[in-house]
Amino acid sequence: MSTNDIPEAGVAADETGGTAARDGDASAAPPISCSSEPQGLRLSPRWIRVAVGLLLLFVLVWLIYPSLRRTFLAPGAVPADQTAVLQQTPQDEADQYQVALERYQAEQFAEAWAALRRAPSYVAALQSDPQIEAAEQAVQAAPTSAEAHFKLGSAWVRANLLTLAEAAFRKATALDARYVDAYVNLGVTLYQMGRLDEALKEYDAALAIAPDDAALHHNKGAVYVQQALQSQPPDKELLDKGLRAFQRALEIDSQLPQAYFSMGVVYDLQGKRQEALEMFRRFQELDDGSDPQATAMARQYIEKLEQAP
Numbered sequence: 001m002s003t004n005d006i007p008e009a010g011v012a013a014d015e016t017g018g019t020a021a022r023d024g025d026a027s028a029a030p031p032i033s034c035s036s037e038p039q040g041l042r043l044s045p046r047w048i049r050v051a052v053g054l055l056l057l058f059v060l061v062w063l064i065y066p067s068l069r070r071t072f073l074a075p076g077a078v079p080a081d082q083t084a085v086l087q088q089t090p091q092d093e094a095d096q097y098q099v100a101l102e103r104y105q106a107e108q109f110a111e112a113w114a115a116l117r118r119a120p121s122y123v124a125a126l127q128s129d130p131q132i133e134a135a136e137q138a139v140q141a142a143p144t145s146a147e148a149h150f151k152l153g154s155a156w157v158r159a160n161l162l163t164l165a166e167a168a169f170r171k172a173t174a175l176d177a178r179y180v181d182a183y184v185n186l187g188v189t190l191y192q193m194g195r196l197d198e199a200l201k202e203y204d205a206a207l208a209i210a211p212d213d214a215a216l217h218h219n220k221g222a223v224y225v226q227q228a229l230q231s232q233p234p235d236k237e238l239l240d241k242g243l244r245a246f247q248r249a250l251e252i253d254s255q256l257p258q259a260y261f262s263m264g265v266v267y268d269l270q271g272k273r274q275e276a277l278e279m280f281r282r283f284q285e286l287d288d289g290s291d292p293q294a295t296a297m298a299r300q301y302i303e304k305l306e307q308a309p
Contacts (some may be wrong), residue, residue, distance in 0.1 A: 093119045097163070104167055109140045125159035132159060146176035153185060165189050173205075180210045187219065196223050214253035218262065221245025225266060239266055257286040261298060268301065277305045 096119040103112035113136055116122040126132050135152040142148045153168030169186035172179050187202035203220045210216065221242040228238035243266050249259040264279035280298045287295055 093121060097122075101164060101167060104164070105171075107143055109136070109143065113140075122161075125161065129155065129159055131155050144175060146172040146179050146182065149175065150179065150182050150185070153182070153189075157185065157189060162189055162193050166193070178209050180206045180213070183209075184216060184219070187223075191219075191223060191226070196227050199223050212252050214249040214256050214259070217245050217249035217252065218256060218259050221249065221259075221262060225262070234269055236270075239269060242266055255286055257283050257288075258294075260286065261294060264298070264301060268305070273305050273308055277302060280305070 096115050100112045100115035100119075103109070103115060117126075132152075132155045135148070135155040138145070138148040139152050149168045150172040153165045153172065156162075156165040156168060166186065166189050169182050169189060172182035173186065176182070183202045183206035187199045187206065190196075190202060191199040200220065200223050203216055203223070206216050207213065207220070221244070224238045224242035224245060228235040228242065243263060246259045246263045246266070249256055250263075253259075260279045260283040264276045264283065267273075267276035267279060280301050283298050284295075284302070287298065289295055
């Protein structure tokens with residue numbers, strides 16, 4: 001883990017693309033990153049970086065974010081001595097995270113938590129989200145529970161601790177090879193870390209278990225779109241793959257608003273003005289207003305497309 005892996009609590013969603021993670025309430029899931037943000041990921045309240053224009057990049061943040069499948073946890077108390085953590089250099093913090101990761105993977109949980117509490121940024125995360133400590137305690141009490149590790153990974157995601165979250169979701173899938181939501185959140189986490197090929201593998205693993213999961217097909221399509229945007233002009237074949245995945249999502253669930261939004265973005269990239277307009281208008285019909293940014297972006301897209309010659 002490099003010094004770039006040190007997370008910051010409350011990092012704002014960047015202007016790229018994302019896929020949807022499973023944490024229940026997508027709007028409650030903040031950006032996550034225990035790695036630098038190579039990504040373009042995370043739909044702030046919903047769901048790599050390429051020079052295709054600020055508007056498109058911002059839109060893709062929403063379009064591709066994986067909504068974390070929710071796990072509600074009871075708040076836990078934050079140890080009173082956490083404010084006593086001494087100031088450390090970025091390298092010191094990175095070292096503590098690396099030690100904690102190794103201890104966690106070795107199932108030496110008490111040692112892992114102790115190492116994390118020597119990192120000021122982790123202490124700050126604990127103070128802002130007591131559910132992290134509750135999740136730690138659940139893992140300590142039931143170390144072979146896939147659900148406990150999944151909930152810990154989800155809590156770490158909310159705190160922008162991507163590298164730790166990856167380890168937790170991998171632990172969950174190792175303990176339960178049919179844990180669809182764990183594969184989904186692992187895919188989202190890898191997506192946010194810019195590891196798009198690996199994210200696709202996790203989505204494929206989830207789809208092998210749940211082939212009719214519309215949101216999963218949407219997430220997979222979002223990855224294809226992100227891959228397409230790695231080149232200029234965008235890769236046509238990958239855009240088509242993304243479009244087919246969105247269409248498959250709508251075959252399963254015709255009321256999935258983000259799929260219409262994403263298709264609108266792809267059609268706009270392909271120069272298909274009328275098709276893009278239809279998709280954004282359909283999105284507006286289904287939009288419940290839970291993501292004001294997406295609502296505003298759809299409106300801007302429609303205004304732009306309506307004014308085009």
